[in-house]
Amino acid sequence: MSFISGLPHRSSPYFSVGHFFRVLNASVFGVEPSRAIAGFKLENYDVDYATGFFPPEPLPRLSGPFELWERALDDAEGNISLGEDTRESAKAKRPYGESWRERVRAVSIREPDCFLQRAHMILAFLVHFYVHSQPPSDTPTPVHVPESLAIPIVNVSRALGIAPVLTFADTVLWNAIPADSQLPISANNIKFVRSFSGNSTEKNFHIASAKAELRGVEILRIIEDYAQLPDIVDVHAVSKTARDLRRLVTVVQDLTDILQNVKEAVDPYSFYWEVRPWFRGSGCGASKWIYDGVPESDSLDLAGPSAGQSSVMHAIDVYLDVDHQLYQKRSPAPSEENKRADKGRYMPGDHQAFLRDLAALRVSIRTRAKTSPLLRESYDLAVLALKKFRDAHMRVACLYVISMANTTPPGTPEEGSERQRTQQGPRQGTGGSHISSLLKAGRDATDRTLLGRR
Ligand code: HEM
Structure with missing residues (x-):
C-alpha cells in the first residue's frame, strides 16, 4: 500500500536487490554506477513518478539476519536516555544503555555476513556459468564479465575480504545444507x-572436501587449546601438546583416507571433462577475464577454487609452521620451481585473519619442539602424516588431472580413449598454476619442516 496516495505512481526497478547493490557500490565503496544508459530519467535516480524523493512504498521491516537491527532499535526506543541528560529518570536508564550498546557491538556487524556470503556464492556461480557457457574461440581473446555481475561481486567480495571469483567457500562452505533439515549438518547429512553439472561426480567431489573440512574441526580445537595454554614450557603443557600432536596425526590420517576414498565416488573422466572446466579461473587455459566497469580489473585475484583454499588445511600448515612462503632457511633449499608455485589466498577475510593471528600467536610449536624431546617426536610424526597426505594427494591429482588430460573429450568420435601427446588437455590447476610443480612444492615444503632431517 502506498503511504502517499492520490497520485498514480510507477514502481521503480531500483527498489530491489539491485537497489541494495547500487547503495553498496555508490555509498560504501565509492563506485558510481553508469547512468548514461537510459539518459536523464527519474527512475535512474531512484526518484518515483508519484512520490518523488520519497520511496514509493513504506519501507518493509527488515527480515532474516537484518531483523536484528530492527529489534535492537525496538529495544532502544523508550529505554535509552541521552548521555548528557543528568536527570534521575535518565540516569536510571544508564545500565540498560550500557548492556544495549554492548549487544549492538557484539552482533550487529557479524550477522549480515550470511547475506553477503550467500550473495558471493550466487554471483560467483553466475560469473562462472556466464564465462564457461561461451564456446571457446579459436584465437585467445579476453572474456568480458558484464558490469551487472562484475560490480556487485567485486563489492561484495571487498566487504567479505575474499577474491571476487568462485572459491572453495562458495562451492563447499556456503553451498552446503543438511540433507535432512531436522538434523544438524554432518559428514553423513549434507547436500x-x-x-x-548437476551430476553425482560434482556432488561427491564436494562431499569429500566437506568431510575433510568437518573432520578438521578437531584440529581447530587442538589449535585453540594450544593457544590457550598459559605456559607452553610447563611440564603439563608439554605433555598435553604432545598428546594433541598425536591426535592431530590421527586426524590427518583420516583426511588422507577421505582423500583416497574419492576414487570410489568420483569418476575421473567425468570430473576432468564435465566438472572441473566450470571451476577454471581467469588465465587458466587461454583466456584472461576482464571485469567490465571495474577500473582495477587487471589486479583482481581471479584464480578458480580448489580444496587448497580450505582454511583447515592452511591452519594445519600454520600450526606446524610449514613454510610454504619460503621465508625461512630450511634444508634442502627450495628450487626455483618451488618458489614459482606459491599462490595467493582465497579464503574469507575472517578466516584469513584467523590464520594471520594464529601465525602471530606465540613461539611456534616447531621452535618449541626443537628443544623438547617429548614434543619433538610427536611433532615430527604430525609433519610426517601431513607429508604422507600430500604424497597421496599428488597421486590423486595425477589420476584425476594429469592422466585425464591424455584422454579425448566427450562428444568426440573416440570419446574417452587415450590420445596423442600433441593434443593433450590442460594440466593446469584451476588457478592456472602447473599442478605438479604446485603440489610438489607443497610436499617439499612439508618435508623440509621435519626436524629429523637436520
Ligand atoms: C578428486 C579429488 C581431488 C583432486 C583431483 C584434487 C586436485 C587438486 C589440484 C589440481 C590442486 C592444485 C590447485 C589448483 O587446482 O590450482 C589441489 C590443491 C589442493 N588440494 Fe586437492 N584435489 C582433490 C581433493 C582434495 C581433498 C579431498 C582435499 C582435502 C582433504 C584436497 C586438498 C588440497 C590442498 C590442501 C591443496 C593445496 C596444495 C597443498 O597444500 O598441497 N584436495 N588439489
Missing part, C-alpha cells in the same frame, strides 16, 4: 544447493 549442496548449487551445482554446475
Whole structure:
C-alpha cells in the first residue's frame, strides 16, 4: 500500500536487490554506477513518478539476519536516555544503555555476513556459468564479465575480504545444507544447493572436501587449546601438546583416507571433462577475464577454487609452521620451481585473519619442539602424516588431472580413449598454476619442516 496516495505512481526497478547493490557500490565503496544508459530519467535516480524523493512504498521491516537491527532499535526506543541528560529518570536508564550498546557491538556487524556470503556464492556461480557457457574461440581473446555481475561481486567480495571469483567457500562452505533439515549438518547429512553439472561426480567431489573440512574441526580445537595454554614450557603443557600432536596425526590420517576414498565416488573422466572446466579461473587455459566497469580489473585475484583454499588445511600448515612462503632457511633449499608455485589466498577475510593471528600467536610449536624431546617426536610424526597426505594427494591429482588430460573429450568420435601427446588437455590447476610443480612444492615444503632431517 502506498503511504502517499492520490497520485498514480510507477514502481521503480531500483527498489530491489539491485537497489541494495547500487547503495553498496555508490555509498560504501565509492563506485558510481553508469547512468548514461537510459539518459536523464527519474527512475535512474531512484526518484518515483508519484512520490518523488520519497520511496514509493513504506519501507518493509527488515527480515532474516537484518531483523536484528530492527529489534535492537525496538529495544532502544523508550529505554535509552541521552548521555548528557543528568536527570534521575535518565540516569536510571544508564545500565540498560550500557548492556544495549554492548549487544549492538557484539552482533550487529557479524550477522549480515550470511547475506553477503550467500550473495558471493550466487554471483560467483553466475560469473562462472556466464564465462564457461561461451564456446571457446579459436584465437585467445579476453572474456568480458558484464558490469551487472562484475560490480556487485567485486563489492561484495571487498566487504567479505575474499577474491571476487568462485572459491572453495562458495562451492563447499556456503553451498552446503543438511540433507535432512531436522538434523544438524554432518559428514553423513549434507547436500549442496548449487551445482554446475548437476551430476553425482560434482556432488561427491564436494562431499569429500566437506568431510575433510568437518573432520578438521578437531584440529581447530587442538589449535585453540594450544593457544590457550598459559605456559607452553610447563611440564603439563608439554605433555598435553604432545598428546594433541598425536591426535592431530590421527586426524590427518583420516583426511588422507577421505582423500583416497574419492576414487570410489568420483569418476575421473567425468570430473576432468564435465566438472572441473566450470571451476577454471581467469588465465587458466587461454583466456584472461576482464571485469567490465571495474577500473582495477587487471589486479583482481581471479584464480578458480580448489580444496587448497580450505582454511583447515592452511591452519594445519600454520600450526606446524610449514613454510610454504619460503621465508625461512630450511634444508634442502627450495628450487626455483618451488618458489614459482606459491599462490595467493582465497579464503574469507575472517578466516584469513584467523590464520594471520594464529601465525602471530606465540613461539611456534616447531621452535618449541626443537628443544623438547617429548614434543619433538610427536611433532615430527604430525609433519610426517601431513607429508604422507600430500604424497597421496599428488597421486590423486595425477589420476584425476594429469592422466585425464591424455584422454579425448566427450562428444568426440573416440570419446574417452587415450590420445596423442600433441593434443593433450590442460594440466593446469584451476588457478592456472602447473599442478605438479604446485603440489610438489607443497610436499617439499612439508618435508623440509621435519626436524629429523637436520
Ligand atoms: C578428486 C579429488 C581431488 C583432486 C583431483 C584434487 C586436485 C587438486 C589440484 C589440481 C590442486 C592444485 C590447485 C589448483 O587446482 O590450482 C589441489 C590443491 C589442493 N588440494 Fe586437492 N584435489 C582433490 C581433493 C582434495 C581433498 C579431498 C582435499 C582435502 C582433504 C584436497 C586438498 C588440497 C590442498 C590442501 C591443496 C593445496 C596444495 C597443498 O597444500 O598441497 N584436495 N588439489
